[in-house]
Amino acid sequence: MLHKLTVHELHKKLKNREISAMELCRDVFKRIEAVESKVKAYLNLTEETALSAANAVDEKIKLGEEVSFLTGIPAAIKDNMCTKGVETTCASKILKNFVPVYSSTAVEKLFNEDIVMIGKTNMDEFAMGSSTENSAFGPTLNPWNLKTVPGGSSGGSAAAVAADETIFALGSDTGGSIRQPASLCGVVGMKPTYGLVSRYGLVAFASSLDQIGPITKDVTDCALVLNAICGKDPMDSTSLDAKIPNYTKALVSDVKGLKIGVPKEFMGEGIDPKVKRLTEDALELFEKMGAIIEEISLPHVGQALSAYYLIAPAEASSNLARFDGVRYGYRTKQKVEDMVDMYSKTRAEGFGNEVKRRIMLGTYALSTGYYEAYYGQAQKVRTLIINDFNKAFEKYDVLVSPTSPTVAFKLGEKFEDPLKMYMSDICTIPVNLAGIPGISIPCGLADGLPVGLQIMGKTLDETTILRAAYAFEQEFGFKEKPIL
Ligand code: GLN
Numbered sequence: 479m480l481h482k483l484t485v486h487e488l489h490k491k492l493k494n495r496e497i498s499a500m501e502l503c504r505d506v507f508k509r510i511e512a513v514e515s516k517v518k519a520y521l522n523l524t525e526e527t528a529l530s531a532a533n534a535v536d537e538k539i540k541l542g543e544e545v546s547f548l549t550g551i552p553a554a555i556k557d558n559m560c561t562k563g564v565e566t567t568c569a570s571k572i573l574k575n576f577v578p579v580y581s582s583t584a585v586e587k588l589f590n591e592d593i594v595m596i597g598k599t600n601m602d603e604f605a606m607g608s609s610t611e612n613s614a615f616g617p618t619l620n621p622w623n624l625k626t627v628p629g630g631s632s633g634g635s636a637a638a639v640a641a642d643e644t645i646f647a648l649g650s651d652t653g654g655s656i657r658q659p660a661s662l663c664g665v666v667g668m669k670p671t672y673g674l675v676s677r678y679g680l681v682a683f684a685s686s687l688d689q690i691g692p693i694t695k696d697v698t699d700c701a702l703v704l705n706a707i708c709g710k711d712p713m714d715s716t717s718l719d720a721k722i723p724n725y726t727k728a729l730v731s732d733v734k735g736l737k738i739g740v741p742k743e744f745m746g747e748g749i750d751p752k753v754k755r756l757t758e759d760a761l762e763l764f765e766k767m768g769a770i771i772e773e774i775s776l777p778h779v780g781q782a783l784s785a786y787y788l789i790a791p792a793e794a795s796s797n798l799a800r801f802d803g804v805r806y807g808y809r810t811k812q813k814v815e816d817m818v819d820m821y822s823k824t825r826a827e828g829f830g831n832e833v834k835r836r837i838m839l840g841t842y843a844l845s846t847g848y849y850e851a852y853y854g855q856a857q858k859v860r861t862l863i864i865n866d867f868n869k870a871f872e873k874y875d876v877l878v879s880p881t882s883p884t885v886a887f888k889l890g891e892k893f894e895d896p897l898k899m900y901m902s903d904i905c906t907i908p909v910n911l912a913g914i915p916g917i918s919i920p921c922g923l924a925d926g927l928p929v930g931l932q933i934m935g936k937t938l939d940e941t942t943i944l945r946a947a948y949a950f951e952q953e954f955g956f957k958e959k960p961i962l
Pocket residue numbers: 605606607608630631650651652653654655656683790903
């Protein structure tokens with residue numbers, strides 16, 4: 479039953495030599511054997527290298543070498559982060575058989591702490607989606623109800639954590655892809671400040687929005703993983719050269735006098751009444767604990783979705799130009815006339831429908847004569863949204879809202895209607911546009927499915943978010959687990 483425990487619980491056991499890393503690793507793979515055929519969280523399991531990594535950890539512990547919090551802990555990595563020698567597909571046919579020769583910085587940092595990588599997790603193709611149904615290799619299912627989606631795009635990572643098929647996972651979040659699946663799967667997920675975690679080796683979707691972050695079983699683990707992966711990286715010029723605190727210092731159960739703003743735009747139309755009720759209950763609990771709650775307005779967030787669906791596809795259309803059948807992975811087997819014909823046949827076969835839709839949308843928005851009207855206009859809206867948040871944070875320490883407007887929805891329910899699917903991120907997208915940090919933590923169940931609470935903070939103020947999240951977690955005590 480070791481797979482049920484958290485990073486900090488297991489760390490104690492490993493350090494005291496109550497258990498070995500090998501035992502822990504075997505236990506997690508046994509769990510995977512029992513439930514993975516139902517959940518389908520992984521695209522690739524790396525059992526052999528995991529066992530030898532665990533063995534190496536045990537040797538280190540035997541020799542009395544220092545162990546960090548993550549040493550020997552099994553971890554799952556979203557399949558859009560490069561892992562040296564291990565296939566990295568972004569859940570796309572076009573990257574099938576692509577084996578990177580280097581690891582992304584975030585993953586490398588985890589390896590430096592001697593984590594045990596269990597495998598690569600399923601996702602929406604190139605991180606485009608909110609349900610993991612856009613994976614070219616079939617969907618992941620939500621462990622709470624196998625007829626529903628786990629959210630996306632980091633659905634595999636969130637489902638793996640929820641089903642105890644790993645101890646923690648990394649995800650990436652461009653418009654909500656860590657927080658929304660964390661919400662739908664009843665786990666903790668954080669998108670750090672843009673630039674806090676290096677994007678080097680993260681396959682680019684929308685470079686001005688993408689961030690890597692932790693998906694964990696509790697807030698303490700979130701702080702521990704964030705400690706390990708953040709920091710300036712010479713390989714990513716957009717990574718921040720900021721003074722980084724020890725995030726575990728934030729884990730104090732005290733929110734007395736904390737000023738919480740509740741944006742009314744996130745509590746209105748489109749939010750399921752049950753989700754809204756649990757959010758209000760959570761706010762009431764915060765108030766009981768001594769926080770000050772006030773309704774506020776972010777007047778421009780209503781335009782966030784429209785701005786995002788110009789900016790993100792525009793950046794994606796440029797980033798995905800590199801997948802041409804020459805440099806990476808897949809190439810068409812059809813007879814081709816010339817180079818351009820080879821490119822287009824390869825891309826027509828290699829990309830899925832959602833990715834093609836975004837490339838077309840983005841290319842159009844960037845074309846001569848339209849650039850200012852679409853991309854330029856969207857960037858202006860982005861500035862207005864940034865100003866809204868800045869203004870709110872002059873008065874409030876954190877902002878609170880639902881993470882997702884609904885609980886997990888049925889497989890297929892929104893698949894044919896992209897606009898419906900895009901609405902899944904109305905509460906998370908503004909946070910990416912503003913570059914600020916946000917976390918999702920469980921705040922109860924509605925109809926047996928988890929509801930997530932989003933806490934947003936000032937740029938580089940992950941500490942206050944973690945403090946509020948930790949205090950809530952201690953007081954609320956969400957202990958439910960999916961039955962598999
Ligand atoms: N669901 C959003 C999209 O499809 C966000 C995805 C993400 O954060 N990677 O673009």
